[in-house]
Amino acid sequence: MKKVFALLIGLVLLPLSVNAADFKEGTNYEVIKQTATEKPxxxxxxSFYCPHCFKFEPLMEKLAQDLPSDVTIKKSHVxxxxxxxxDEVTKAYAAADLLDVKEEVTSIIFDRIHTQRKAISSQKDIIDIFAKAGVSEKDATAALASFPVNGMASQxxxxxxxFKVRGVPTLxxxxxxxxxxxxxxxxxxxxELVTFLTKKTD
Structure with a gap:
């Protein structure tokens, strides 16, 4: 996590232009599986509880704007x-996805935990978060208890x-x-590194 924090500081301070990079396995990336997904x-x-993930959000938003249109970005809450x-917060993220308020709920939860320094300690807190995102208590409660949301959380x-993830953020x-x-x-x-990897075939 310290490396990620150092990167975030560096991204603010360093110029945004670099020469074409010669990315190398073992230095810039690691091969963790033998086969790749069919589509990039x-x-x-x-995790909403990770301060580095909170600081990483603007970088991911910029990445989403810059990546080729055929590349899908997915997020998995640990x-x-x-x-x-x-587990409940993971289900809340899944429910937000199902209800199409993922961006709103993500922003509200990150702000609550890392800016307001307020804990999420009950189901009522989660329902209140959905209310701020414009979702009724009835709809939020139904989504949180639904089969699709439980399936998404399990996935x-x-x-x-x-992927043997032990720390976040991990890409x-x-x-x-x-x-x-x-x-x-x-x-x-x-x-450039992420784009390079999306196009890599070996």
Missing amino acids: EVLEFF NFLGGAMA MKRNTEN IVNGKYKVNTGSVKSVEEFT
């Missing part, structure tokens, strides 16, 4: 942070286990390459 994708593992509420847990590209974020020195180089 970026999977970010994160359960090893957050204590007793970790996120499996993702964490399958997996095409299901095969793990980005070494500490190896890049600017926003542009970060985008």
Whole structure:
């Protein structure tokens, strides 16, 4: 996490232009699977409880703008942070996705935890978060208890286990390459590295 924090500071201070980088396995990325996904994708593992993930959000938003249109960005919430509420917050993220308020709920939760310094300690807190995103208590409660949301939450847990994620934020590209974020020195180089990996075929 310290490397990620250093990267975030560096991205603010360094110029945004770099020469074409010669990205190398073992330095800029690691191969963690033998086969890649059929279509290019970026999977970010994160936690609402992670301060580095909170600071990483603007970088991911910039990446979404700069990546080719055929690249899908997905996010998977991990359960090893957050204590007793970790599973419930993961379900809240899944429900927000189902209800098409993912951006709103993401912003509200990050702000609550890291700016307001307010804990999420009950189901009522989660319902209140959805209310701020414009979702009624009835709809939020139904979504949180639904089969699709439980399935999505279970899939996120499996993702964490399958990719052996132990820290966040972690980026997996095409299901095969793990980005070494500490190896890049600017926003542009970060985008170049991720774009390079989305196009890599070997």
